Amino acid sequence: MKCFWDDRQRAHVPASEFFNGAMHPAAEHEGRVEAILKAIGSTQAPGDLGLDPLLRVHSQDYLDFLRMAHDQWLAAGREGDALPYTFPVVKRRPLKLQRIDALLGQYSFDTSTPIGPGTWEASYWAAQTALAATNSVLGGERTAFAFCRPPGHHCGADYLGGYSYLSNAAIAAEHAVAAGRKRVAILDVDYHHGNGTQDIFYERGDVLYVSIHADPVMDYPYYWGHADERGQGTGEGANLNFPLPRGTEWSSYEGALAMAVEAIGRHAPDLLIVSYGADTYEGDPISYFKLRTTDYAPMARTIAKLGLPTVVVMEGGYAVDALGANVSEFLSRF
Ligand code: OKP
Numbered sequence: 001m002k003c004f005w006d007d008r009q010r011a012h013v014p015a016s017e018f019f020n021g022a023m024h025p026a027a028e029h030e031g032r033v034e035a036i037l038k039a040i041g042s043t044q045a046p047g048d049l050g051l052d053p054l055l056r057v058h059s060q061d062y063l064d065f066l067r068m069a070h071d072q073w074l075a076a077g078r079e080g081d082a083l084p085y086t087f088p089v090v091k092r093r094p095l096k097l098q099r100i101d102a103l104l105g106q107y108s109f110d111t112s113t114p115i116g117p118g119t120w121e122a123s124y125w126a127a128q129t130a131l132a133a134t135n136s137v138l139g140g141e142r143t144a145f146a147f148c149r150p151p152g153h154h155c156g157a158d159y160l161g162g163y164s165y166l167s168n169a170a171i172a173a174e175h176a177v178a179a180g181r182k183r184v185a186i187l188d189v190d191y192h193h194g195n196g197t198q199d200i201f202y203e204r205g206d207v208l209y210v211s212i213h214a215d216p217v218m219d220y221p222y223y224w225g226h227a228d229e230r231g232q233g234t235g236e237g238a239n240l241n242f243p244l245p246r247g248t249e250w251s252s253y254e255g256a257l258a259m260a261v262e263a264i265g266r267h268a269p270d271l272l273i274v275s276y277g278a279d280t281y282e283g284d285p286i287s288y289f290k291l292r293t294t295d296y297a298p299m300a301r302t303i304a305k306l307g308l309p310t311v312v313v314m315e316g317g318y319a320v321d322a323l324g325a326n327v328s329e330f331l332s333r334f
C-alpha cells in the first residue's frame, strides 16, 4: 500500500497534558513516529494544496487562531506549550474575545491538547498528507495510507481537543466530494469516539460517519458517541455509533464491525475513509479494549471485503512497542 508522510509533522512536540487533576507526559509523543515509520517502510511526501481544502472543513477564524495561538502565548509572557484553563459554557453569548487564555478556551474542549511552536506546521502537513493519500486513491490506487500526526478525529470545524487540531479525515472526505465523489463513508475504529468528525458531518446525508468505540459513559470524549446520536436534518440516519464496554475483545468487537460494514455497504459510497487508531490494543496505556495484534488482520479483511477505494488515515495508538506491528498488521491485509 502506498504510504504518505511528511517529516514536518515532527514539529509538534507536546510536553505534557492535563487530566485527572494532574499533568502527565503527553501520550501523543514523537516516539509514535519512529515506531510507525519503521513498520511501514518507504513513504511519499505530499504536495502542498494550500489552505483551500482545509477551509472546506474549518472556519477561517479557527485556522487563524491555531496559526497565531503560540505566538500570542509567548507575547503574553508564557513559556512552553499553550493550554486553556477556562471555557465559555454552552450557550454563553458570543463575545469578541482578545486575551489568549480566553481564545484558548473558546477554541478548545479539553486541557490535553497543547499548542506548541510547531503545532500549526505539523497539523498543516498532516492535513496535506491526508489529501495526498486521497488524491492517490482518487487517481486510481485501490488503497493508500496517510500517516497523519497529530491525529484529527476529535477536532471540529472550530475547536480542537483530543490531541487533534485539523480534521484530517474530514478534510480528505470534503476533498473527495469537491472532486466529484457523490457519496463518502468514514469508518472510525479508534478506541475513542471521533466527536469532531461526527460534528462536522452531523447534518450531511452524503457523508456517512460510522464509529466503533469505548462507551462514552465511561470514556473520553463523554459528551458524544452515544448510540442515539443518529444525525440531523438531511443527515438523519447517516451517523452511526457503536459504543462498546471497557474490556471488549475481538470476539465481541467483530459483531459491531460486521454491522458497521453492512451499514457502509448500504450507503454505497464512492470512497471509504478509515480513521484507524491502534489504541484498541490490549496494551494501550490510555485505553481499555483487549484487541491483540493478530486481531487487526481480520479487522482489515472485513473492511477490505467492501471492495471500496479506501484511504486509511492514522488516528491514535500509544503502546509504542507494539504500534508498528499493529499498524502493519492492519495495512498489510488490504
Ligand atoms: C486521542 B485519540 C486520558 C485523558 C485524556 C484524551 C484522549 C485523546 C485520544 N485518560 N484523554 O482518539 O487516540
Ligand code: ZN
Pocket (backbone or CB within 6 Å): 190, 191, 192, 277, 279, 315, 316, 317
Ligand atoms: Zn483514540
